[in-house]
Amino acid sequence: MNFKTITSFTLALIASTSLVAQKSNKKAQKPNIIYIMSDDHTSQAFGIYGSRLAKLNPTPTLDKIAKEGIIFDNCFVNNSICTPSRASILSGQYSQANGVLDLEGELPMERQYLPIELKKLGYQTALIGKWHLEAQPNFDYYNVLTQHGGQGSYFDPYLTETEMPYAKPDAAKQLGKQYQGHSTDVITDISINWLKNKRDKNKPFVLFHHYKAPHDNFEYAPRYKDYLENVEIPEPASLYDNKNNGSIGTRGVNDALIHDIGSSVSKRNTIRSQGMMLWDKNSVKNSDPNFDPAKKIRDDMSGRDYTHATYQEYLKRYLRCVKGVDDNVARLVAFLKKEGLYDNTIIIYTGDQGFMLGEHDYIDKRWMYEESMRMPFFVRFPEKIKAGLRTDAIINNTDFAPTIIELAGGKAPKQMQGHSFKKVLETGKEPKGWQQSTYYRYWMHMAHAHANPAHFGIRTKKYKLIFFYGKYWVDTQDPNADWNKKSWGNRFTFDTPAAWEFYDLSKDPQEMNNAYRDPAYKNIIADLKKQLVTKRKELNEEDGAKFPHIQKVIDAHWND
Known part of the structure; x- marks a missing residue:
């Protein structure tokens, strides 16, 4: 064998070895994870879930992401209220186990099991946006809304960052740093900045990206004030006729409690109705300074006319907030694609619970009824999840943490009550013995x-x-x-x-x-x-x- 042949053989061997090493490194590289959660974004307000609102095409960006992965039709919350739901997601436990029963519940750092386990697996963890859990977040980096007890403000919000002294959110104080603009835009700006300039690029990352929108009072960015303005929003039949829904537990004996139980779209609830809130100009002054509720919703309107006018304004405000979320997710996706991160990042999208959009003449959440209990949930990760999958497997929000941990290469700790549905993600099918109820x-x-x-x-x-x-x-x-x-x-x-x-x-x-x-x-x-x-x-x-x-x-x- 002459020198030229030996040299060629050696170079080929080196190239082959290098290629194998590259493939091995690629195989060993952990996927990044972005968990996107919007507040009160219910399944009715998507195209992919085929509700009466789907024809309005409220979520084109989110629908596209969902269709490139797997869509869950039976994802449910175990306690439909903001703080307990978030506690279950981070702990993998039900409310009585994690101790967070209500809006004042606190999940201490040592019981925030999900970020703790992800750190052990070598992930850099970040949480940006709405937190609403009182105790300090146990993340490597956080920048969280602090006004109104952690609910945050829609406009010019205050956020507390990792480097700042942490203080529990206080409704009476403005804590942290104030940012200018609409919260949906601000939260996206901060997340993109962290991804671009602050994260350790030698580590895989998990980013919890949490929007305040579309929580009430539905203060949308001013650029959306004409969105859907001249569109008739489809109404649920149960808005006007609730037939045999409910019981004496929700209506009282001989309907004696219908004016007290369950906040309403119509005038039914004399304590809290959507019309009362729409009469407050301050609730939308930053979205549309010229808004005059008296032009659209008059107190002297007949019952059905009043309900119709209130519903139309309610849904338009809500969907304008949803439009802001969808557009900002598009910004985030564009950044990930530009940085070459999109296909090696598991994208998860959900809401923290469902929401009543006039069904049964209810607003808000809390109920075990479908619209309140059902959570939107879909995952995109082309390396492991085929596009176009859809499943009716039952999952709930205590299952999120065990699943994310397994996707990251770990195993859920014993104290978690939820179950990993990684196999469902990868096949679209339920494994033998999978839960049949929630x-x-x-x-x-x-x-x-x-x-x-x-x-x-x-x-x-x-x-x-x-x-x-x-x-x-x-x-x-x-x-x-x-x-x-x-x-x-x-x-x-x-x-x-x-x-x-x-x-x-x-x-x-x-x-x-x-x-x-x-x-x-x-x-x-x-x-x-x-x-x-x-x-x-x-x-x-x-x-x-x-x-x-x-x-x-x-x-x-x-x-x-």
């Missing part, structure tokens, strides 16, 4: 002006069973009945009847007929009650030891 519990009985009774229940793919146990509230003989006065202690916290509701979702997806008393479902309901008992025991959700006054109500009405 548990729900709302604790804040008749809290705030929204006034929703406390309840819990179970949802399968076909059925939903709900128990409203609000009657416990006035058990003044039991010292344990003294609850969080800051969050729940107002004049709306009164006694409500205990009651059951059952819906056959295969025949009644809009939940218009409470069929609990229908003898045709007697055996199905009995089986669901057995499943509910088992699930509550597995999740340590039973009330006998901690809340005996609640258990008394459960025992007294279990067989009603």
